[in-house]
Amino acid sequence: MTGDREPRKARSSSRQKSAGARVSAADAMRSAIEQLSELLGRAPESVSSLRPTDQGWEADVEVVELERIPETTSVMASYQVVLDPEGKLLAYERGRRYTRAQVDRKDGR
Template sequence: MAPGRIRDDQERMRDRGDRDDDRYAEEEEYETVSASEAAREGLRQIVSLTGKDPLGITSVEPTDDGWLVGVEVVEDHRIPASTDLLGLYEVELDMTGSLLGYRRTRRYQRGKGDGG
């Protein structure tokens, strides 16, 4: 192998550690989602992950890294429906609407959510 060829190969290998603009998208290429889009995505993610029946979105708030969405779901259907067990989930999304994490923050009986 010629000395010039070896140097070219070494430079290519060293450059692999650098960011390749063709392979990785710049942050500017991603569109940030609005509050309403984040709310819909948070609801969709919880339904997809838990399989629970959604009741609605209870909150949407911006964070430093994206959005925090509150979603209320039916944890356990009971008869009569007034005794259903409900759950409140917090969904964390990044600025583009991608899921970062979620957790159930409360579980309570329908009609007794705020009273204790």
């Protein structure tokens, strides 16, 4: 029975990051999506940007706020998410809201 526990311990410890280590960009993206989804109660559509910072990671995550028909008229929101180096969510803030069909222009309209 103890022999059965040992392999599990070895497998799980190999997945753990050392304290203070920065997660990869892919892990940071997954972490931002999972944690924001849990807080908002809706699944994010995508991560539109991700950048490392001295304090960890910052990401912009796109979320459907109001589903409409046709789908191109659905209301979207861009959330700015701050993660620590290990991928734990520290803060988030809703930025702009827009319709799914809206295209950004150079003049900011």
